[in-house]
Amino acid sequence: MSAAVGLLVTACGGATVATTTTTDTGHVTNVANSQTQVTAEELRITLEQQLGQHALLAIEAMRAGVDGQEHYDAAAAALGKNTEDLTESIRLVYGDEAASKFNTLWTNHIGFFVDYTTGLAKGDKAKQQKALKQLDQYRQDFGAFLEGATNGKLTQSAVAELLQHHVDQLVSQIDAYHAGDYQRAAAIEREAYAHMFETAQGLASAIVSTQDGFAGSVEGQAVDLRSSLGQLLGEHAQLAMEAMRSGVAGEKDFNAIAGALNDNTEDLTAAMSSVFGEEGGQAFMKMWANHIDFFVQYTVGLAEGDKAAQDAALKRLEQYRQDFAQFLDTASQGNIPSEVVAESLQSHVNQLVEQVKTFHAGDYQTAFSTGDEAYSHMYHTAEALSAGIVAFMGGEMPSGGVETGAGGTAK
Amino acid sequence: MARRHRILAPFVGLLLLLTACGGDDDQSTTDRPGTTTAGPSLGAVKSYRSVRVPESMPEPVAVSIPAIDVRGPLTETGLNDDRSLEVPEFGELSWFAEGAAPGEPGPAAILGHVDTESGPDVFYRLRELSTGDRVIVTVKGGEKLVFVVGRVEQHAKTRFPIEKVWLPTAEPELRLITCGGEFDQSRDSYRDNIIAFASLHEE
Structure with missing residues (x-):
């Protein structure tokens, strides 16, 4: 199948x-x-x-x-x-x-x-x-x-x-x-x-x-939200992988791809700000930017054959995984459970690391099949994230209608 | 401003912790350029740092809706303790400042009365809006954002479509809200709300 x-x-x-x-x-x-x-x-x-x-x-x-x-x-x-x-x-x-x-x-x-x-x-x-x-x-x-x-x-x-x-x-x-x-x-x-x-x-x-x-x-609003998050997260995975591949191969398009990745980060931040407020959006962006930097640091370590730099980047990614999972759990008041996010992020980290490692080793077939998994994984993440956001927003949105008429034209 | 502080104390503590192929008709897809290998150039990669400063939209200061001859400055409203929307003063066009700002991703909202006790008010003709009508929001600094009306809906206040109006969106959207429908004399209130849904027009 x-x-x-x-x-x-x-x-x-x-x-x-x-x-x-x-x-x-x-x-x-x-x-x-x-x-x-x-x-x-x-x-x-x-x-x-x-x-x-x-x-x-x-x-x-x-x-x-x-x-x-x-x-x-x-x-x-x-x-x-x-x-x-x-x-x-x-x-x-x-x-x-x-x-x-x-x-x-x-x-x-x-x-x-x-x-x-x-x-x-x-x-x-x-x-x-x-x-x-x-x-x-x-x-x-x-x-x-x-x-x-x-x-x-x-x-x-x-x-x-x-x-x-x-x-x-x-x-x-x-x-x-x-x-x-x-x-x-x-x-x-x-x-x-x-x-x-x-x-x-x-x-x-x-x-x-x-x-x-x-x-x-x-x-519908809930479907639209899931769709938007899928679009942004799928794009994140793809652009991150492209940047890592370009970076490890020393290609000239690295800055441009990284720029597109920045644009994606800004869009994701804006989406998160609309859920968790401006402070929440800022906190999201800081952590998100860190994890992208850690992937890039891993890529540099890989290109230079510096095992210690690779290990250090992976260690930072592990800490990010814990911090980010806790962030979403706290910000969503438990509607996006930390264990779900941590597990999802583990796959994301593994996939992005694996695809650049195999790409660097010349095993392009594995790099692209892992890339396919990484892209698809983001859509599962979007499904879980949007469901958590809808649940969280249930207690955050304004309630009921608004009294904006005194009846002067109807009485 | 309230919208800047939606996440409260637990979140601030956390912030402190975190400062640290196929073919054509002649099946020629195997016809491709020879292989080349780029030389390593890690300078750009090493100096890369991901973007960390979010873009923020200036606050809205005025709105105009030519199709129904509405224009004026914007005031701000928020939420009451029971999470119901604060009601603007008569004669005011009011931005719901605890939601998104117009132009930011998410549903921004502008409220206005349909009438006063003696006659029509700012959003008296809101129900006349139709698909394609433009709503122009001016933000601090003078930039004008053009939203285009997608649809106008009428809902009983008792069954207000909360998710449809307020769930986050990845694109900038705008809702214009007032009262409508039958006036319930016993409750001194209109039974319905009129809601115009608009999206940011991208050039």
Whole structure:
């Protein structure tokens, strides 16, 4: 069973595809969804996680490709694994035939990005133009696929427009990267990742409104909170890993990636401030900044072969784990228990350390598979964190309505 | 200001402790540039320090809502001891200062009366807002933040949608709140609240 199906099934208590009822919609044969345990919320979050990861991994693979870096094959394989995860999600909703069609279209569009990158690296304008033309056709084809799948809820033109942003973002970031404008490339990476969340939410809404069996709603404040935290924490893990890899390899884009990581930290801090107040946000930021610094210190120790520096950084990370877990427990008045946070952070620390260690050793495959785990782990963390925040906020929010009228116009 | 002190004593103690691939039509995906290896350059990595100073939004000082001809300075309100919202004075547009500031992630709120005992008040026409209407908040220093109304809802005060209005959001949002619905003469109170939900418009 793939990770994607596993995630949905785990979250929903044992859903399986069991029906063969079909309806021909022209482009895609819909399989009526019988997974009554699969909630609309889980569908949205899963698609956000997978589509967000697609953008991040495509960008990482394109950069490795244009620079001819050794980890290109591993990055491309990780992107391929993400495609399989997405395919399983499509299969769960629409069945085998649609999954196969999706997989072909999706795989091809990745190939077009690779071709563009290759053309860029070699200065082959014709190859770049051909790839862009193929991406243009892909937008139309994929739009038709989704229009059929969603019974017209998502129109071909709307999907094609969403994809235009995706194509523009991925192309412009690699253009900037290749030109040495790493800051612009990093800024576009954040936009490209965020764009996938809009896409995922729209897709989840369309699926839920045209397929039976998804309990609940894809929208709502609590779902939005979980989604936002997943987005920010997933991005944190990815950018931290990119910075560590860039740092340990002495790449020129380190400062730009670290800058994007800072922007992510500011966004996370703002989100935490809206829960725990300004002082809480400041305390969060200080600890969060420390733990990023400790990862960077570990990375420097690794690059220099300084075992003592690595051990010292790991010791600081261990202390951070305890302190941060206690912070969230205290700030949330026990609604985010310290033992839950400490356990989650242990995985986070282990994964980030392992991925840079293996990357440095040239075991890129393990580095990227561990990176996949680290990214996914953040979405579980976001689920636990958002549930704790909702529970905590229950006692913090203003109660009831407000008396803002004396009746002078009604009496 | 209250919103700066939401976390109380236990938290301050803690703070002190902590100061320390696929292919195209001709399947050419294996066609890629040759491998290169970057030379080690650890200077930037060694000197890196993560950002530690949060951005803070200046406090709001005025609001204007052209669609319903509302404009004026902002006062501030907070919470009563029972966690109910403090009621602004008649004629005032009031920022709920224990929540987010407009422009910060989270739900900021501006309250105003629908009427006084003798006639319409500042938010008399709030119910007329519709999707796409703009709300412009001016903050200290003169920056203007443009929010766009997404929807306007009416809810019984007894079933006020607390989570929908107040749960944290990762993006800056704004709620405009007043009274509406039927006026209950026996309780001298409107039965409902009108709530306009708006999001920050990013250029």
